[in-house]
Amino acid sequence: MKRFIWNPNRGDWAPQEGENRPGRKALHGLSLAALVISAFLLFAGGPTLVTFLTELLWYHEVGASQAFWIRIWPQALLFLVASVFSFLALYLNWRPALTRTALPDEMVLSSKTQRRLLFLAALAFALFQGAGARGHWEEALLFLNGTSFSVDDPLFGKDLSFYIFRLPFIAFLRQWLQGLLVLAFGGVALLSALGGASRGLQLPFPLSRTEKRHLSLLGAAIALLWALGFLLARYDLLYSPRGVTFGASYTDVFAELPALNILTGLTVALALLILVGLSRKTWKYAGIVLGLWALANIALRGAYPGVIQKYVVEPNEFQRERPFIEHNIKATLTAYDLHDLTSTAFEPSLTVTAQSLDANPDTVRNIRLWDEDTLLRSYRQLQEIRSYYDFGGVDIDRYDFDGDYRQVMLAARELDLTQLQNPTWVNRHLEFTHGYGLVMNPVNEVTTTGQPVLWVRDLPPRFSVPLTLERPQIYYGEKASSYALVRTTVHEFDYPMGEGNARTTYEGKGGIPVGSLWRRILFSLRLGDSELFFSDALTKDSRILIYRNVLERVQRIVPFLIVDGDPYMAVVDGRLLWIVDAYTATGRYPYSEPVNVRIGRSARSINYIRNSVKVTVDAYDGTVSFYAVDEKDPLLRAWRKIFPGLIQPAEAIGDDLRAHLRYPRDLFRIQGEIFRTYHMGDPNTFYNKEDVWTPAQDRQGKAVDPYYLMMRLEETSEFALISPFLPVGRNNMISWLAARSDGANYGELLLYRFPKQTLVYGPAQIEALIDQNPEISAQLSLWSQRGSDVIRGNVLVIPIDRAILYVQPLYLKSENSDLPELKRVIVASGNGIAWAETLEGALTALVGKGAAPETPVASSEKVLPQAPSLSGEASALARQAQEAWEASQRALREADWEGYGRTMTRLEALLRSLVEATAEEPVQAPAAAEPEL
Structure with a gap:
């Protein structure tokens, strides 16, 4: 060697x-x-x-x-x-x-x-x-x-x-x-x-002198970039989770920030001394600085911030963190578009009157009696027509039928290829290519058999309202997952008709021409499907439709936007359009509180979001159109500069389309999650979490999802999305938040706060009081004993002027059938609980026009029975009634519902006996106190 x-x-x-x-x-x-x-x-x-x-x-x-x-x-x-x-x-x-x-x-x-x-x-x-x-x-x-x-x-x-x-x-x-x-x-x-x-x-x-010089220059450059890293790390303090709130805290500003500045300076000094060592042929000083840097990194970024946090911040946490809490509240409200929210004190009139119902006819006749899941069952039983059709979900919208403004529910009848009895390649890709039409019903109308009144139904579609459809075929939808070949020698199945089937040929502009040999080869390779290449059914005019799923189609064009997971269908200018909400979002907004969200196919952490874009997809030809609805959004402005012409201005939205835009639920849920804490604008209240809210819950403890309704917020009725809130740990309502969707008011958020000294029941409390009603409870038990499944619908909280009306539909479903039937409608307010087979009948009973109202359900005070100055038997009955009342309240406080029911039944019997003994005017049963669930 x-x-x-x-x-x-x-x-x-x-x-x-x-x-x-x-x-x-x-x-x-x-x-x-x-x-x-x-x-x-x-x-x-x-x-x-x-x-x-x-x-x-x-x-x-x-x-x-x-x-x-x-x-x-x-x-x-x-x-x-x-x-x-x-x-x-x-x-x-x-x-x-x-x-x-x-x-x-x-x-x-x-x-x-x-x-x-x-x-x-x-x-x-x-x-x-x-x-x-x-x-x-x-x-x-x-x-x-x-x-x-x-x-x-x-x-x-x-x-x-x-x-x-x-x-x-x-x-x-x-x-x-x-x-x-x-x-x-x-x-x-x-x-x-x-x-x-x-x-x-x-x-x-x-090492040779040349090697030392070479390595020194590279080492100095690495050190300088390292110093730049410390410099940039200072800005990351604005996203620090260390303090009471998200963002730079007292410790970050007065301990971590100085440490980063010192480490930046030491690292720059290290780079310079490495270069100086080249001329002096010694790196002794660079080694000393490197040692100091290591010690400073341990002491200043490890021990020092911990000491400041423990001995300076924690003993006086609120005083130290107050300005940073203020920064966080302001930034968070702005980032989630809650800073312009209008807050109003809502002084409730606890009793719904006939006058208030008469003054709000649009609200009353648009009270929703059909839950989305229950109605979907009815649609599938009544309108699927054939096993290869399916309804992906029920949408809620509103239409103006010649001046009659109505809230409706609808669903698109799509093709479900998994249910084909003979799923050959020709059937899956050439013959069964599209769904057909839709089903629509008003939200509050019911047939005599308890089924929804269908305004749009059957195949081909039949209409009971002034709507027209130029193209009822649905080639692009929520359930479309595979490609389709159109304009082939195979006539497409259109819809079943009598003993045969109607046939059609696609006439839209959608699809990619695949008549040439090389394109057939290309798509055969892309799709891994050799039959596409060898099929004799394709002609020179044939087209292939790919990416037919609405969400996938939109997301591929705008991957920089978050696409909402709930597209909804609307009839716009005679065509079926899917309307999709799209969002700009980032997790880089300084001081704003981040949340983990799952919207559509996207799951990520964000701390800024805007519903800046509305998207439409034509169900027949697949045309995708993008419209900017928040042109002030800086993120959207940047993307529009990058992709000029892709997103049209808001002025391009036609009047018919604009009438169907609605505030998106996903965004409203995110805003509600933030606002439940950040409605506390005072830093002290926020720090102590004195007034945290939670979304309203039903009797199973499940959060009530935000829901659309027609209501009068100002002079006229409008379509809005609302969500009631409760104080944490309680079940009485404290406020409700509304998002407006109509006209120039689109996107406005309104908060209505109830007085803290006034008891306004939440949905779970209303359900508890319904359970305690002897007549309703007995009837529900009887239905169950007869083999029927009782389905209790969602409790809707509906503002009627200054009163709160609660509505819960009851459905029955046979054990041998999946077709639900609307059997009763329960309504409640400050003047009692009532139910009937129809909404009109229940409201009539509630306001006293017909049957007497049931057990009263809302009062700002706990009303105790007054014992008159009587003697003998009447006095004894009065004392016993007082004792029964007190016993019922103890049962309430202990959540002893069985005991509460027994004592209320005894109280009712004692009061009837007291009426008979005194032969005076009927004595009203005392108002039930707030159930502490």
Whole structure:
């Protein structure tokens, strides 16, 4: 083995004289390796090319070719620039290091082979770096196109656009460059070590002056990027979870922030001293600074913040954290679009009167009697017509029928290919291609058999209202999951008709032409379906419909938006349109409280959201249209700059479409979850969590989902989404939140607060009082004994002027059938509980026009019976009634419902006896106190 010695005059290594060189060991099979790599790339890249070409054709079909290329070019450019830059940085650092090591040719490889391998290694690492950069195309585009929020953060005074649009990409660049320099440094160090090892030197290998200079320069550059990391970490304090609230806390500002500033300075000093060491030929001072840096990192970022938190903050937590709580409340309300909410004190009149019902006819005749799940069962039993049809879900909307403004429920009749009796390839893709029509009913009308009154029904659709449908076929929907081939030699099934079936041929503009041979090959490969290629049914006019699922179709065009998971159908200008809500969101809003959300197919943590875009998808031809409904949103403004022309302005929304836009439930749920705590604007109240709310709950403890209803908020009735709230740990209502959906008021949030000294029952309390009603309880037991399933509908809380009306439908379902029947309607208010077979009958009984109201259910005070000055038997009865009343209240406080029922029954009997004994006017039963459930 050849030995090398250090030559101090040359400052380099030199072989000892007289040593024999080992024989050269050449590489074999380089050509074979190149062939294998090429075959692998072709095999791996083939499917990618097929996917690319078919995606390009689809984007062209939906008119979004520009959006496709805007996504592709930044990715390609980032990959190319990052790869080239990485290759040059690595190769230009490693090649001189390889030359300086002077590895003997005969030791392992020839010099030429060494250079080739070095080139391949640099290329491989460069491609890896390029692939990592490619995935940050959205951050790069937002960095270049971000718009101002016109709001500064309270700590550093920077516009929020810096944190949301610019900081993410800057942080990525710093991390990416630091990783690249670490690779370069590691390669140079490794080559230097290999050179020493090849010469038979013992550890530690001495470095030449050139090697020291090279490694020092790389080390100084890494240190500077490290310092930049500490500098940027200061801004991350705005997302700190350390304190009472999210965002920079007292400890972050007065302990963590100074620590980061000191570490930034020490790291910069370390980089400078590394460079100074080059001229002085010593790194002693750099080593001292490195030691100080390590100690400072442990002390300042570990121990010091903990000491400040424990001994400065915790003993005086509210005083220390108050300004930061204020920052958090303000930022959170703004980020979730709750800052402009209108709050109003609601002084309830606990009794619903005939006058109030007469003054609100639109509200009364649009009271919903059908729960969505129950109505879906009825639809499936009554209107599926054939087993291969299905209704994916029930939607709630409103229509103006020649001046008659009505709330309706509807569902699209879609095709369910899993239920085909003969699921051949032709049936699945050529013949059964679409659903047909829809079913619609008013929310409050019932047939004599307890079924919904259908305004749109049957096949082909029959109408009882002034609606027209140009194209009832549904090629694109919620349940469509596979591709369809249209304009083939196979006539498509349209709908069942008598003994046969109606047939049709697709006439829409949707779909990608697949008449040519190469396109048939292309889509056969893409879909993995050889029958598409070999089928004789395709003609030169044939088209393939892909991405027919509404949510998937929208999400592929706008991957930067969160797409709502509940599209709803509307009849707009004679066509069936799916309306989809889309959201801009981020988790980078400083000081705003984050929440984990699941919207549609997206699950992520966010702390800012806007329903900025409305989307429509034509159910017949698949046309997708995007409309900006919140043009002030900075995130939407940035995306519209990136994708010009993709999202149309709000002015492009037609009047017929605008009449069907509604405030989305998913957004309302998120806002409700935030507002249950952040309605407390006072920092002290917020800190102590004195007035936390929770969504209203039913008797099973399940949260009441926000629901749509028609109600009069101002002069006229309007379509709104509401959610009642309860105090935590209680079941009485404390407030309700409404989101408006009609006209110029769309998007306004209204909060109505009940006085804390007034008892307003929540849904669970109403259900408890219904259970205690002897007549209702007995009838429910009787139905159950007869083999019927009693389905209790949701309790709806409906404001009628200043009164609160509670409505709960009751359904019966036979054990042998899945068809529910609306059997009774229960209504309740301050003047009692009543029920009847119809809503009108129940309301009549409640307000005293017909049957007497049942047990009273709401009062701001606990009314105790007054014992008159009587003697004898009457006085004894009065005393016993007083005792029974007190016993009932003890049972309530102890949640002894059985005991409460017994004592109330005894009280009722005693009062009847008292009436008979005194022969006076009837004595009213006392109002029930608040059930403490």
